[in-house]
Amino acid sequence: MQYEGLLLLLPLLLMVRVSGVYSGHSLLYFQTMESTPGYELQEHIEVGYVDGVEITRYSSDVRRLVPVAPWMQKMEPEYWESETHRCRGNEAEMKYHGRIELTRLNKTGGYQYVQWMYGCELRDDGSTRVYYQFGLEGKDFFVLDSDRWILIPLTGQAHITTERLNGPDERLAERNKDYLEDKCFRWMRGYLKIGKEQLERRVPPEVKVSDQTVNGVTKLHCQVYGFYPRDVDVNWMKNGIDVPSYEAKHILPNSDGTYQIRVTAEVAAEDREGHSCHVDHASLDQTLTVKWESQSSSNTLWIVIAVLAGVLAIAAIGFIIWRISSGKKNYAQTSTSDNDGSTSTSNA
Template sequence: MRAPLPLLLLLIVGVSGVYSGHSLLYFQTMASVPGYGLQEHVAVSYLDGIEISRYSSDFRRVVPVAPWMQKVEPEYWESETRRCRSNEIKLKHNAMIELIRLNKTEGLQSIQWMYGCELRDDGSTRVYYQVGFEGTDFFILDSDQWILIPLTGQAHITTERLNGPDERLAERNKYFLENTCVSWLRKYLENAKEELERRVRPEVKVSDQTVNGVTKLHCQVYGFYPRDVDVNWQKNGIDVSSYEAKHVFPNSDGTYQIRVTAEVAAEDREGHSCHVDHASLDQTLIVKWESQSSSNTLGIVIAVLAGVLAIAAIGFIIWRISSGKKNYAQTGTSDNVGSTSASNA
């Protein structure tokens, strides 16, 4: 059984709001079916939301995904392969112990571990270390105190052990997160400079939809790069509140898409326009809503999202990571799951 791509993590982590900086994030996902011996493991790394390398339990080697990763020396791939093989063994073993401790002995179980670093435009850095269990945040790292913070009642026992003098898991990973990770991030940015500096102009479509007497205006912006984008609705030059959250989703070709929706009175659609600001544009792109706008654009959105949901149906339960909304850097792990350190992962 081939482990599905942990793509949805990228749809959730840091996808809303304006982003200013660069990130290197590592994701490990383990799925198992207790009693059937099925254990699948995938480890994927992302630079600014672009998949750059991958390891899976069916292939058992780290391989480059982004073309420019070929610039990295051969020794790197051997080292990363050893690291991921070791992590796979640890994560599978410790995950089974955790499942037994929590009496989770039936159905598809999943554990997802995210760690990495971020380099802001102002030169500051931020680190991440977090584990989700069965679709729920388990605990995170407080990088001010370098201790693990439980997010569920079941995680208290785990954090007490991992914060204890015998483990000190957070402190043991401090150097990797603050130094090694940032060093690799800088190197990757240099190798990927041409790719990251490219500019792809967005396509914009507007449509309307009325359901149960509620009319919504949709602005679908797609095929753009880089990810930073500002999209909003206006009526006769005045901003209109968007009632649906703005989420930027990655496309398979490395570009992005976003849909912004405003709720209006059915008889009040005239005069509305979608305004898009992006690095590829010399000026704000304005697309007016017109009565002949059809629901075809909505079909594009539904088709894309349907593909994403299909991956989720096959894969694992995803937990929500709220990046940029807390005063401390986020990370986490689960009881014995947490014993797998980033520096050895």
């Protein structure tokens, strides 16, 4: 079976972030299971991430957990056996709950998919956070309240579900409390230890600012690329005042393990002056600010450079011609002198 489609669905389940630049470490697992017309839930994939880097993958056709990050190959064979057993249990549980929900919501026909995300986060200030949430068709369905250890419905249709899962027969949140509060953090620290060289590196971003006008609408683009770790804060400002971003901010991976993001603001065509893009990232000692400059200003700069280059070229050519002319003149004078001297000597 092909799982490219399922992998694309994984980010659809929203991962809540605290505002500002993320600083710390996380261990998160994303699961997606899909059904196709005429079949029950059947295709399942689970992907593990440490600090946004994919480390492991499990799929229902292979039915084994395999390493993705090269440094995960350092783990002992016993690890892969026990974690494969855990993934198979997760697959069975997700299929069970997914079938119940899709049947109850009368969504058993056609293409459907169910998503589940769980894990933990340790921040540099010592604070922690745990995640456990469920989604249907790319929309959040319920989420964990880690203060009371119950599941909170996020849609009207989810109330019946959370009542069942919080009830004495299921107690789903409580059954996962030990893993989320303890084991998840212990596993995270172990992964960070063996993947330290890769995970703790810092690669500063490159920033490019440009503008675009289409159908009378002017947009300022701030392209930030080639940075690691993943989390970054990018904002447009005008004379020190925040400017709302016109498009959603999506951080995308690059093939070399770094990331990129483009943040766009819509402005009046005559109001572009004074705008600047501000970038905060763990690799930077201070906020990186790149000002927008009009294309005409840039063109003027290049024109000046071109003129100066032309003047220098003309001067260089003139110098070469002068040297050649001087050389010919000196050569002619030397030849005449030599010829005169030669005749005198002969006559003598």
